[in-house]
Amino acid sequence: MSQYQDKNTQSNTDPEKSYASQDSGSKTAGDGKAQSLQALRGLAFAGIFLGHFYYFGWTPVSVSVFFVLSGFLLTLRTGGVSAHTGLKENISSAWNRIRKLYPLHLVLMVICIPLTIYRAGYFDPMDILIKVVCNVFLIQSLVPNADIAASLNGVSWYLSTILILYIIFPYLYRAFKKIGSNAVYACLLVLWVVLQTAVLFVTYRYCRIDSMIVYLTHCCPLYRIFDLLSGMMLGFMVRENGRNTVGHDYFRLSAGSVVKSILEIAVIAAVGWLVYLWQNDNTNIFLSHAPVIPVISTLLVWLFYRKSGFLTRILTNKVTVFVGNLSGYAFLIHFPIVVYINTFIFPHLSVLKRTIIHGILFPGSVTATLVLSYLYSTRIAGRFRK
Secondary structure, eight states, X not given: OOTTOOTTOOOOOOTTGGGGGXXXXXXXXXXXXXXXXXXXXXXXXXXXXXXXXXXXXXXXXHHHHHHHHHHHHXXXXXXXXXXXXXXXXXXXXXXXXXXXXXXXXXXXXXXXXHHHHHHHTSOOHHHHHHHHHHHHTTOGGGXXXXXXXXXXXGGGHHHHHHHHHHHHHHHHHHHHTTOOOHHHHHHHHHHHHHHHHHHHHHHHHHOOOHHHHHIIIIIOHHHHHHHHHHHHXXXXXXXXXHHOOSXXXXXXXXXXXXXXXXXHHHHHHHHHHHHHHHHTTOOOHHHHSTTHHHHHHHHHHXXXXXXXXXXXXXXXXXXXXXXXXXXXXXXXXXXXXXXXXXXXXXGGSOHHHHHXXXXXXXXXXXXXXXXXXXXXXXXXXXXXXX
């Protein structure tokens, strides 16, 4: 794990937020479905921020949500993927999806170098050089060591992992798009959860190196590809429902909004229950990872896409959508802010003073993160659009 990541530290970003407006299940580019998915992004980022600042939050769910959402939205894109794209085209397409975040990633990486040295207690030039090179080329998530994969601006491992999955996505898309059966897609969705759980079980059963365990169950593209695949199956099911109005519907519930509201409450309550267990260390790996987390994250993407119950309607508002729109930048920016506070301020305070300072610095950190994200989004990011 990164030198300054806590037990729940994960990261979340989803650079492809613009694809929400291309959701083929939406009536128009700016309709409620796209807005509700952006709201889900905002809520996911809130869980990450809380997890980093207060050491409690729904960070494991948030990370999974962003990977599931990536696969879901990419699959729903009208026209999908060309059948003839090769590796060069796939790399170029993947790069175009993250290029607006890359300059910000480099700046924050440099800002985090002094913090890394300070927390290590010594200066190791070769160690810093390796981490810088891996981060510059976004290959850190390919290194089977969490101290490198989640190094410097620790949350940037997501940027590396999602870039790799973007490159792989066209091959996965072509492999599954011709199935055309919701029953098969549903079975495959279950299979991905089972396989992800198997990876988790084998890792904890046979691996004895902590940094390797964290890598294999958080940062590793092999582990996260199952989240992406779950989102893809969900996307294919939506597309098939749009084509077939006769027969079984494996995606929609025939029940009314009351039943759907109850389901939403149950899923949100499950997230709250997990947060409580994580906070009290009264849990095990299967409640912190697969199979519980990918099931909940997939349900959340489905529920917010449907937006049929009162909870998703309430949670889809101007605030959550605004945060969701900025989440790609905010996830990179918030981490150095929070870690600098946790490193240089909180350790030197009494419990009482720390509680008081928390109440002051938390809203300040949130405001600073969103303001900087907004400024980057409006003043700088546009220069890197293709």
